[in-house]
Amino acid sequence: MPLRLAFAVGFLALALLAALQPWLRFVLTLALATGLAVLGIMMLLRAGQVSFGHALYVAVGAYTIAFARPQLDDVLLLLAAAVLAAVVAGILVGLFVSRYRDIFFGMLNLAFSMVVYSLLEKLYWLTRGTDGIRVARPRLFGVALEGARYEWALFALALVCVAIAAALVARYLRAPAGEALSALKTRETRLEFAGVSARRVLFQAYVVSAGLAGLGGGITALATLHVTPLLVYWTHSGELVFVAILGGTANVLGPFLGAVVFELVRVHAAAAFPDAWQMILGLVLLGIVLLAARGLVGLLEELGRWWGRRV
């Protein structure tokens, strides 16, 4: 199966990069975490719905770890708590936003995320405001890891999470409720006239997407060991949508391809052109939208076909 092969090659390439350039381990772990959140965004994009507030669930995952860390000293338990909290938040908000479509869906998500942003910023006694909360480095399987070994462990854990999440989401997207996402985009009423609740189709995907963003947020918090309200600021939500479009929605590889390319372009552009890196990111997206509307994954498929014709 080519998709599995693409993931295997991608994982090897990332591991190689991380081994050759130790400072990239951290960057790539963050990229994988972003990719998990974007995987959820991609599910919603299939239904034609753009959430401009999904950083909310990234922050819920990250802050859950920050709040739970004093009581919990285990990476896996902390991640499980992050996902659980994000799923609960996704259910609460999803019950409401799954009634809405298009611009209303996008803006309501934005509104919820900005409410949480102000709460995190203002409730200083609980969240330490814009200073954020430091997270003490937790143990993994009871072992306290230091420096590079912790980074490696987290990087490997992120790869495992990505592999599992991508495999499960890929299967879900081929199941009726997953296929119905794009059916919701093209003919929502026909779904209702077949006896299917379009709202439930969107709601289920929304809760899954919240859980994935929570997992991404959890990994981010464990990598940076510091959470701030910036995690839920609207620009971060926008960034997730940006990466989703950059990577493409054709399959589950897109979000991760998009996230890795995004982070690598960002760190290199920021190092080379400290004042213009945002412009470079903008030009990259402009190029993708104009020249490869199906994103990097679409570009990759085109290349594969071109290569197939030549061989």
Place this chain on the structure above:
Amino acid sequence: MVGETRVSSPLLEARGLVLAFGGVRAADGIDLDVNEGEILAIIGPNGAGKTTFLNMVTGYLRPQAGSIRFRGREITGLTPRRIVRLGIARSFQIPQLFTEHTVLENLALQLAAREGFWAPFAPLLSRARSERALALLERFGLGELASVRADALDEGARKLVDVAMATALAPRLLLMDEPTSGVAASEKHAIMDRLVSALRREGVTAVFVEHDMEVVARHADRVAVWSNGKILAQGPPATVLADPAVHREVLGVEVAPC
């Protein structure tokens, strides 16, 4: 033959349906029974309220007055989703297809809607479901189009896929809004023959809106004539289509079919 010796109550009973859009009365006191196993044609000029009637029965529009009973149960005001689960499916005048999916997937989504829709990891195109979807398509002569994306079909094929999708829901009552408009004239009768014989074989009751009087005369057990939100006449095609008043109203200046 139809309607004289009625033992049980009709499958569908509409009583006093009223629905006005602004000043236009699209339904102005509609009373209609549809009996188990019959095939009823609805005819009438554009704007007479034929589609409005289908929209009220399927729950897309709510009548301002009156009631609709299906198998003795009040269904007025229920959502389309509830009504289809009770056994009323419909096809559309303008085909409503999932345009990013293939024809086979369009059918499979309908089949899945009846069972197994929420199984999170079982594929839509499971072998059993694909085979059933393909069998349905072949009944409509659409087997060759199974792997074509729905947005690449021509108008006639789109129409047939739309009807096939409604039948995939295995309804007790099937409502079709101009099932063969847009289909090439040469294929029209062959398609209706296949469709109607399949419906009769499976004991599905059907109501279809139709403009082609030949199709009506050949396939309907009974005809109801719509005019300005009212039913002008109803009865066997031979009687109704010979009625001069019906000619004036429905066919206008057109020449009557033999």
